[in-house]
Amino acid sequence: MNVKDNSVNIKEASKNTPKDSGAYHHGDLRTAAIAAGMEKFGGQNHPELGLRALARELGVSATALYRHFPNKDALLDALALEALNQLGAHQAQAAQSVGGGREGFGEMGVTYVRWAVEHPALVRLIYDRVGKVDLAAGNPTKMGEAFYQLRAGIAATMSEDISPEHRATATLHAWSLVHGLAMLILDGQVEYDPDMIRKVVTITDFGRD
């Protein structure tokens, strides 16, 4: 919402109310668009994001967004990246809040599911977008990097308990479990119940408990 360019301070304060003052330029349309998109995707389950509608909400012309995003897909990619980082932050914080280790691992899983349930559209957006990214090519996208860090966090938190040869399988097992559970919940197949989630997630014991 703020003006990114700080070189101007006094008189430009009036630009903070672009619509009211009838200013021609918006100030920082890109971040405003992302913020608005995140808000729209934040709570709703099946939001329809149209450039025209979004621009209307921002008090701006529809085609103005093309100055900041080459096309609609790029905007959605930006939103997905933002969401992915947000999820990663929540998860890291959750693991740290209980001191890491085995308990932290379980907490990460529960947090994954809970965050997914609370932000259904964002989760769908993330996996929709990351699926369309060309991973084969040698171009490491920001999206791919964020995802890598997410997985690395999972693996790091569990690594002490699991025998090395089982680690890869166990990581995939855990990820599949929480991801599948989250998907089933937000697709309406399973009702959201925190206790049940913790039970389902923590029932897992690989190798030896």
Add this chain to the structure above:
Amino acid sequence: MNVKDNSVNIKEASKNTPKDSGAYHHGDLRTAAIAAGMEKFGGQNHPELGLRALARELGVSATALYRHFPNKDALLDALALEALNQLGAHQAQAAQSVGGGREGFGEMGVTYVRWAVEHPALVRLIYDRVGKVDLAAGNPTKMGEAFYQLRAGIAATMSEDISPEHRATATLHAWSLVHGLAMLILDGQVEYDPDMIRKVVTITDFGRD
């Protein structure tokens, strides 16, 4: 809007869309549309289904489809139902092919993942559609019923091995696991490897093995 003068125009127009047989009516447009839709969704990963394009393929006018489906969503629902039944059939056959029991249970899981990987768009379609169905209302849709039977098949196959109080949790655990794994694969996060899948799926042992 008097269009009576266009009667000749219409006749000429009907010549403009001559099917091979030259028949005005299609015969069974509904099933043809579903078949065409299934074919389009069958192999592709991110198919775009447009009513106009679909109608064009069927040699029929775009709005003709509205005689058989109230809207596009209804068509997609029909496709999802078809896909769901197909998946259920495969799974039941897989469980039966190894004589049921614990082994049949594992086979069902593997089949679930494999079918999902081989028909990515159909899986997405299923869960997209079933999520939008109003389950709270007392109207049991065909979709909901098909899904119920799917779950019943899972539970029935495993029931012998699991203690009753764990059965619900175990069912959800198993379903989450295979569903999550399938989703991760067809979202490009995990490469498809049959051996790996069997390993990840069969690592689970609830209660006691």
Add this chain to the structure above:
DNA sequence: TCTTGATGTTTATGGTGTTAACATGAACGT
């Protein structure tokens, strides 16, 4: 001051799902 580049606007093009009015042909009662 003049030019320039980033940003936003207007206009236009071709796509979509959907509705309304009309056409066709087969089945059926007379």
Add this chain to the structure above:
DNA sequence: ACGTTCATGTTAACACCATAAACATCAAGA
């Protein structure tokens, strides 16, 4: 045989969408 009915098809039109092209506006540097 004839006329009515009804499911099924047709065209035309509407509102919405993403996107491209040409033009307008402003901030800032030469």
